Amino acid sequence: MSQTELAGAQPKEFTRRTFIKGVIATGATVSSAGYLFRGTSLLGAATYQTATERLITLSINGQDRRVDVLPHETLAMTLRYKLGLTGTKLGCDRAECGACTVLVDGVNQYACSMLTHQVRGRAVTTIEGLENPDTGELSVVQKAVMDEGGFQCAFCAPGFIMSMTSMLDTNPNPTREEAAVALSGNLCRCADYEKILNCAMRAAELHRSV
Amino acid sequence: MAEKLIGTDIAPPDLHAKITGRAKYAEDFRAPGMVFAKLLLSPMPHARVRDIDASRALAMPGVIDILTADEVPSREGPREAALTNHPRYEGEPILAVAAVDEETAAAAIEAIRVDFEPLPFAIDPLESLRPGSPNAYVEGNQYGQEGWSEYKWTAADFAAIDRGEFPDPECPVEWSKGDVEAAFAESELILEETIVHQSLTHHPMEPRTNMAYWENDRLYAFVSTQSTQATKFALAGALEMDPEDITFVSEYCGGGFGSKISGTTIMQVPALFSRKIGRPVMLRITRYEENYIGRARPGFQSWLRMGFLGNGKCNAIDLIIVQESGPYGASDFNTAGMIADLTYTPGNMRFRGVPVYTNTPPKAAQRGPGGAQIISMMEPILEKAARELGIDRYEIHMLNAPGPDVAFGPRGTTLTSVHAREALELGAEMFDWEAKSALSGQRNGTKVTGIGIGLSPYTAGSRDRDGMMVIRPDGKLYVHQGIGNLGTHSIADTARPAAELLGLSWDDVVIVWGDTSKGLPRSTVQAGSQTTHAHTRANHAAGMDALRKVREVAAATLGGSAAAYRVDNGRVSGPGGSMTFGQVAQRAIAMGGEYDGHVLPEDIHEQTVPAAQMLVGQGLLGIARDNYGGEGSIYSWVAGFAVVELDVETGAVELKEYLGVTDCGTVLHPRSLGAQVLGGSIQGMGMAMTQRWVFDPKWGVPFANRLYTARPPGMLDVPANLRWGSVGIADPQTPVGAKGIGEPPVGAGAAALTCAVADAMGGKCLCRTPLTPDIILAELEGRPLPFGRLDQHVG
Incomplete structure (x- = not known):
């Protein structure tokens, strides 16, 4: 099975190209500034820039969240610095490590490389949104990680868990090799890949028995 | 009987927070x-x-x-x-x-x-030893008690080097043992090689981000660091302030691998800036910045002469290492010399080392510092000797590996225990060496199979730290851990001996860590594979102290002799009856004195005292220094076995199979141990194969300054099934028998690959890391490389 087949046909894929197009469309320049945090609404202080924030509504973990967003603001920055969702980690700032992976309409995406304006009207799920909101019960992937004692430093864990969640949606019955391909967009510097694959296979097992 | 804890798989208590996004790393504080x-x-x-x-x-x-x-x-x-x-x-x-x-x-x-x-700047350490070449400092390139001086090799030395000869320079560090020249005269085979080991950044997943603020004159620091208690003292030392005026928080660290041992230099900036402007300061370090300020493993340029007797026994080593020290120094080269002597037991050895300051990013210990480099460099030469002497490669590793009588280095250092040969034996059996080695050189289309073994030691413990724990009136044991939480699970695993001694189930154990306001005892830095050894001992000692006090409190309350009381399942029972641990804690508070910490042992470290004083009167205090003692250094081993396929048309190397087998004493936590053995091995593979850190020699700047340009191994760079094993023989000099494991696998993983690649090339050692496809392909096609054989940082 090829890599694209495993990833599934995604209705809207965000590539670096569409990311850049989005930046251009919103009138900002393509610069490293997109990877930095701008937080006027929190601090209420003047800044050097004239770009203005717009109040928009996002669907995050099943809730409508109203938030002021700059044209060039990345989803990772909005989540971490405006919505208090720090479970989404920044490991590299630009699509090299996958620590910031979230689900957008169920598909795993790098939140560092999407503009927040791109996810208006779409369902965003972060690591904080995987537990059952009423009971606190862990998702099957989280349960599998608990069962297998997964991860070392775990800075990459939220990203891997989101990718595993997405994988089960498209391929609930993966082989170990297919799981490795599905998770290959996430980097673990502790290189705990053997145990991470154990978690993925256990997650698939739990998912099938639900 | 309470459950057995040592040797079982128990998920660490912080895992739930890590996988739900609740765990706060330094950048997550506001x-x-x-x-x-x-x-x-x-x-x-x-x-x-x-x-x-x-x-x-x-x-x-x-x-x-x-x-x-x-x-x-x-x-x-x-x-x-x-x-x-x-x-x-x-x-x-x-x-x-x-x-x-x-x-x-x-x-x-x-x-x-x-x-x-x-x-003027110096990027290549060897070049900066050439007469007339620039130094890394205006004042010189060597610093000693007399201050700065300039140190260069002679024109004659370089004439020999440029002719491709083994040089004979004066070196600032030199030691020898035995009679090296006489031994070489007896050698049946002498191999002479020049070997370059690259420098590479650590790149933990979490960059060295920090946040700090002050309230009144108290500093609140949220730091990405490997250690906790030790880093608080390092920060206090750097800022010249009273450590007790710092609340230091580091509950989670996203990896360090030696780059954040007692914190980071940059952690001073938020603290000082916040004091200056009166507001909390977050310093978020990006991946690009991490490439520069994030520390790196020192590269080596070296000359190696290895002599062998006809039976394959190495009988002499002559080793010269020029180390790239960065601007602020490193000592890997010293360790490399020691480990060469330990691993090949030549009996006769001369070591010469030159650390050279360079204008490259600062160097620091990187997992297996010195050891990983030298093992990655020398194992292929050992296997080359086996080929030339017609000896099985597994046999030559076995023949040269040390036994219990080893005495290595210039001072004849001994070891507490050594089971390197057992690790090789178990590895050969699990790997099926006989069948696998028969695949060596087998060609399948454009791919050639190569098999390799890497045997790698490293220090794995230390002594004399303090353990501290409280049994509170809720009946639970609170183990206070000053070590860090960077993913090794040792904050939890090293508490197991105390829980076992006290007959407690794991549900009744609470780990207290990561926040110095909670009271954390004097601990080792979380580095050098020390914590498993040092803190199973310290917690065993404190657990023994708690056990004695529990029995004495029970005897004082219920009657009879303390020695007649037994603990089990959170109760203490004896001739006078039985009490719960909760009742014992309450009685201990009433009895005061040493029982609830009003009186502390005299031999605990002065840094433990203020931490212990925070716990006075809260329950029964178990507190002790590790006085178990011991003789010799503590070392663990990993033997790595690899199968690769080398594509002779592209130069690409694919790892097909890997097995790591360790000697690290008693196994505390099997699943976590396996993760250390394999994860460390894969880091070594990145070091040996992919993470090429190229510098522009003209401008002295790194080209490769992000993850994708010096790429660490990803999921698809390793097979979907990796295997590990452990000989599991207890170290006799430590009460739990456990030694550390963090460092040794890196050299094993790297060397198994450097050996396997050489095997796939018919025994040709490229004597350089990383072994990227372009370098391999140039060799296969007989093309000259676009750089000198001793050049560092090349691409």
Whole structure:
């Protein structure tokens, strides 16, 4: 099975190209500034820039969240610095490590490389949104990680868990090799890949028995 | 009987927080009024700042202030300051700007005009030893008690080097044992090689981000660091303040691998900046910045002569290492010399080492410092000797590996235990060496199979630390851990011996860690594979102290002799009846004295005392220094076995199979041990194969400054099934029998691959890392490489 087949046909894929197009469309320049945090609404202080924030509504973990967003603001920055969702980690700032992976309409995406304006009207799920909101019960992937004692430093864990969640949606019955391909967009510097694959296979097992 | 804890798989207690996003790493903390700092990095490898004009930046809306080198501590000599007006590598922080948000701070950095005077620089350590070549410092390239001096090899030395001969230079570090020349005269085979080991950045997943604020005169520091208690003291030392005026928080660390041992130099910046401007300061370090300030493993350029008797026994080693030390030094080369002697037991050895300051990013211990490099470099030479002498390669590893009588290095260092041969034996059996080695050289289309073994030792323990724990009236045991939480699970696993001694189930054990306001005892730095050994001992000692006190409290309450009382399942029972641990804790508080910590043992470390005083009167205090003693160094081993396929048309190497087998004493936590053995091995594979850190020799700056340009191994770089094993023989000199494991697998993984690649090339050693496809392909096609055989940082 090829890599694209495993990833599934995604209705809207965000590539670096569409990311850049989005930046251009919103009138900002393509610069490293997109990877930095701008937080006027929190601090209420003047800044050097004239770009203005717009109040928009996002669907995050099943809730409508109203938030002021700059044209060039990345989803990772909005989540971490405006919505208090720090479970989404920044490991590299630009699509090299996958620590910031979230689900957008169920598909795993790098939140560092999407503009927040791109996810208006779409369902965003972060690591904080995987537990059952009423009971606190862990998702099957989280349960599998608990069962297998997964991860070392775990800075990459939220990203891997989101990718595993997405994988089960498209391929609930993966082989170990297919799981490795599905998770290959996430980097673990502790290189705990053997145990991470154990978690993925256990997650698939739990998912099938639900 | 309570459950057995040692040797079982128990998920660490912090896992739930880690997988639900609740775990707070340094960048996840927020404080009211928090502002952001950004760093201005030096654009050149060596320079002097003549002038800084920040007026435009300071006039920008939202910019609060700058922090300059004059406002941070600095010391004479090759010692790093958090900010400097005399940068000695590209990327060294010059100043910091604080602003209401990160973008404004970054824009302010762009608006600052710095007038740099460029200075000559040294990037390649060997080149900087050439007469007349530039030094990394204006003052010289060596620093000792007399201050700075210039150290160069002679023109004659370089004439020999340029002719491809084994040089004979004067070196600042030199030791020898036995009679090296006489031994070489007896050698049946002498192999002479020049070997280059590259330098590479650590790149933990979490960059060295920090946040800090002050309330009154108290510093609250949220730091990404491997250690906790030790880092608090390091930060206090750097800022010259009373450690007890710091609340230090580091509950989670996203990896360090030696780059954040007792914190980081840059952790001073938020603390000092916050004090200056009176607001909390977050310094978020990006991956690009991490490449520069994030520490790196020192590279080596070396000459190796190895002599062998006809039976394959190495009988002499002559080793010269030129180490790239960066601007602030490193000592890997010393360790490399020791480990060469330990691993090959030549009996006769001469070691010469030259650490050279360079204008490359600062060096620091990187998992298996010195050991991983030398093992990766020398194992293929050992296997080459086997080929030339017609000996099985597994047999030559077995023949040369040390036994219990080993005495290595210039002072004849002994070991507490050594089961390297057992690790090789178990590995050969699990791997099926006989069948696998028959696949060597087998061709399948364009692919050739190669098999390799790497045997790698490293220090794995230390002694004399303190353990501290409280049984509270809720009946639970609170184990206070001053070690760090960087993913090794040792905060939990090293508490197991105490819980077992006290007959408690794991549900009744609470681990207290990561926040010094909770009271954390004097601990080792979380580095050098020390914690498993050092803190199973310390917690065993404190657990014994708690057990004695539980029995005495029970005897004092219920009657009879203390020795007649037994503990089990959270109760203590004896001739006078039975009490719960909760009742014992309450009685201990009533009895006071040593029982609830009003009186502390006299031999605990002075740093433990204030921490213990926080716990006085809260329950039954178990507290003790590790006085178990012991003789000799503590070392663990990993034997790695690899199968690769080398594509002779592309130069690509694919790892098909890997097995790591360890000797690290008693196994505390099997699943976590397996993760250490395999994860460390894969890090070694990245070091040996993919993470090429290329520098521009003309401008002295790294080209490869992100993850994708010096790529660590990903999921698809290793097979979907990796295997590990452990000989599981207890170390006799430590009560739990467990030794550390973090360091040794790196050399094993790297060397198994450097050997397997050489095997796939018919025994040809390339004597250089990383073994990227272009280098392999040039060799296969007989093309000359576009760089010299001893050049460092090449691409």
